[in-house]
Amino acid sequence: MTRYKAIISYDGTLFSGFQRQPGERTVQEELEKTLQRLNSGQPVIIFGAGRTDAGVHAYGQVIHFDLPQARDVEKLRFGLDTQAPEDIDVVSVEQVADDFHARYDKxxxxxxxxxxxxxxxxxxxxxxxxxxxxxxxxxxxxxxxxxxxxxxxxxxxxxxxxxxxxxxxxxxxxxxxxxxxxxxxxxxxxxxxxxxxxxxxxxxxxxxxxxxxxxxxxxxxxxxxxxxxxxxxxxxxxxxxxxxxxxxx
Amino acid sequence: MTRYKAIISYDGTLFSGFQRQPGERTVQEELEKTLQRLNSGQPVIIFGAGRTDAGVHAYGQVIHFDLPQARDVEKLRFGLDTQAPEDIDVVSVEQVADDFHARYDKxxxxxxxxxxxxxxxxxxxxxxxxxxxxxxxxxxxxxxxxxxxxxxxxxxxxxxxxxxxxxxxxxxxxxxxxxxxxxxxxxxxxxxxxxxxxxxxxxxxxxxxxxxxxxxxxxxxxxxxxxxxxxxxxxxxxxxxxxxxxxxx
The missing domain is CATH 3.30.70.660 (Pseudouridine synthase I, catalytic domain, C-terminal subdomain)
Known part of the structure; x- marks a missing residue:
């Protein structure tokens, strides 16, 4: 298991906010769907530092997630960025310690x-x-x-x-x-x-x-x-x- | 007959350009529909200085049009601005000489x-x-x-x-x-x-x-x-x- 921290930006206009909600288009769900495709179809859960509301934008939202193997981080960033919807961009991806938590770390x-x-x-x-x-x-x-x-x-x-x-x-x-x-x-x-x-x-x-x-x-x-x-x-x-x-x- | 010159701005994203085209959403058609409502239902033709293409934006497009009577230009601007779709804004309206032409005047x-x-x-x-x-x-x-x-x-x-x-x-x-x-x-x-x-x-x-x-x-x-x-x-x-x-x- 390898933990990754990513900085993402998004245009909040067409999202019902960051956090997954049934029946709504959210940043979390779109990114999790993209990560699942890059993870041989296995689900990936992401954790975001801030749960932005509907219509709220981000230049520097931070998320973390785990993948079963170590990846080249620039290839992972590029793959995520190009496969995510056009209103989400992936600015950077880095490998972090297994106990890093986007939300709970100070x-x-x-x-x-x-x-x-x-x-x-x-x-x-x-x-x-x-x-x-x-x-x-x-x-x-x-x-x-x-x-x-x-x-x-x-x-x-x-x-x-x-x-x-x-x-x-x-x-x-x-x-x-x-x-x-x-x-x-x-x-x-x-x-x-x-x-x-x-x-x-x-x-x-x-x-x-x-x-x-x-x-x-x-x-x-x-x-x-x-x-x-x-x-x-x-x-x-x-x-x-x-x-x-x-x-x- | 009174001739008016207006400066308008618009977000071109959802328009098929400035110029009226059958079956397409255009800036000209939307503004003409708005002017018609403000002109007791009588059609008004507008002339634009530049015919911007689909997706092209404007901060300072100039148009002219004629109305049967003289109006308070700030009230006319406000009425047009608030009744036009939200991706068109009316920056200013002024009365001009009857021979002013947005497109053909140098x-x-x-x-x-x-x-x-x-x-x-x-x-x-x-x-x-x-x-x-x-x-x-x-x-x-x-x-x-x-x-x-x-x-x-x-x-x-x-x-x-x-x-x-x-x-x-x-x-x-x-x-x-x-x-x-x-x-x-x-x-x-x-x-x-x-x-x-x-x-x-x-x-x-x-x-x-x-x-x-x-x-x-x-x-x-x-x-x-x-x-x-x-x-x-x-x-x-x-x-x-x-x-x-x-x-x-």
Whole structure:
């Protein structure tokens, strides 16, 4: 048995998310089907570091899986990449220790969230950025976003009813800035873990602050109160990207 | 009768091109249907400056059309933009002189062509850039592309059998450079007119030069010989963008 770690990217538009669900097209199922073909028809289970939702994209999702034999990793990458559906790409494959676990090994994740502030929006980006065609005060968002950095109880920014018990996470980077292309803003968050819908709820709250419909102190209020009702709406998934995952050594 | 000029952008992926064709989904037909709804059910004909092919995108296509009455142009823009399909956006609408003609009035067009050189390609860009996962020498392409600037007979770069008689055009800008995003190159061409498939054939030739499969002098050879067989293959339409149209005053 040999364990492999792979970095994959995908366009989330036509997927019902990463995780296998009966009757739905998922990244996990498509990759498992591709791996099974490359494994003489024997099933292969993959484990992903992050379970992205429907419509959410990835540049740097990490998965691991086991194959019965050692393979040339570049040939394996090429075979997987060319045989997987065209909305999944396999960036790299490497052999790892048998106890490596994409999900449970300690890591930091970086998410990006793209917002199209154009009026009208960019039609080429309609699946790849969330349209927000309203006035936005970038300075206010840049001030408020700093309050997310640090170790906090993020209960107020996760979906109510989330089963995870410990809602304390550490964010080491939280920024918002022009992305480079016209009318595009990019939010970037790096941390040791994110709760269900946390990034989208943080972005939804920051957009309300930027649009002067919540005070700049609202991030602190939500963190302290742990009250989901005080946060903004969940921003749409089409702007969200799982950008990079860095494992602790 | 009032004449309007509009700048529109569209994602060409799901269109069989700009120009109306029986049984096909085209930008012209979708916009004419939208205008008809806004014109009390009376048909409206639109004229586009450039007839983009299937899969080709636009940020700055220009159209004109007539309506029986004067309208508030921002309300008209908003109505068109919101009622048109989501892969067409209406950037601006203005009232123009009754003799303005989007196609026949003298203008300069700028086209961009995006190439994804990544191995693997970026899955988010698979409809928005042409994948070229082979070695490319940017310096060679930058040297060769200069030969396109000026007034030339572009017969060798158009589709054989094109019915247009005069194949002399002037290119005032021709550049290729990194686009900003990882592994993305952008070709930019500005000129007073482009023949059918000219941009895609120029790009196809430049990529062959960059990949060392044609000499750097090949652009000159194709221009002088006017022989389509000496040019490279037609690059795919998904990397091509009609970027901007500037009318002479």
């Amino acid at each position: 890591h930091n994740k970086t998410y990006e969230f793209l917002v199209d502030t154009g009026r009208p929006k960019n039609p080429m980006m309609r699946h790849y950025a969330t349209a927000y065609p309203y006035p936005l005060d970038l300075d206010l968002m840049q001030e408020a976003i700093k309050d997310l950095v640090g170790t906090h109880d993020f209960t107020g920014f996760t979906a109510t009813g989330t089963s995870v018990e410990n809602k304390i996470r550490t964010i080491t980077r939280a920024t918002v800035e022009p992305e480079g292309r016209p009318n595009m803003l990019v939010f970037t968050f790096t941390g040791n873990g994110f709760l269900y819908k946390q990034v989208r709820n943080m972005v939804g709250t920051l957009l309300k602050i930027g649009n002067h419909r919540m005070p700049v102190s609202q991030i602190k209020t939500v963190l302290e109160s742990r009250d989901r009702n005080l946060a903004g709406p969940t921003a749409a998934g089409n702007g969200l990207y799982l950008k990079e995952i860095i494992y602790d050594k | 203008h300069n067009k700028t086209y961009e062509f995006l190439v994804d050189t990544g191995r693997p390609k970026n899955p988010m860009m698979r409809h928005y850039a042409t994948a070229y996962p082979y070695p490319l020498d940017l310096d060679l392409m930058q040297e060769a592309i200069k030969d396109l600037v000026g007034t030339h007979d572009f017969t060798g770069f158009t589709a054989t059998g094109t019915s247009v008689e005069n194949k002399i055009r002037t290119i005032t800008r021709a550049t290729v450079e990194p686009e900003g995003r990882p592994n993305m190159l952008v070709f930019t061409f500005t000129g007073n007119g482009f023949l059918y498939k000219q941009v895609r054939n120029m790009v196809g030739t430049l990529l062959k030069i960059g990949n060392h499969r044609m000499p750097v002098s090949q652009i000159k050879t194709v221009l002088e010989s006017r022989d389509r067989n000496l040019a490279g293959p037609t690059a795919a339409g998904n990397g091509l963008y009609l970027k901007e149209i500037i009318y002479d005053k």
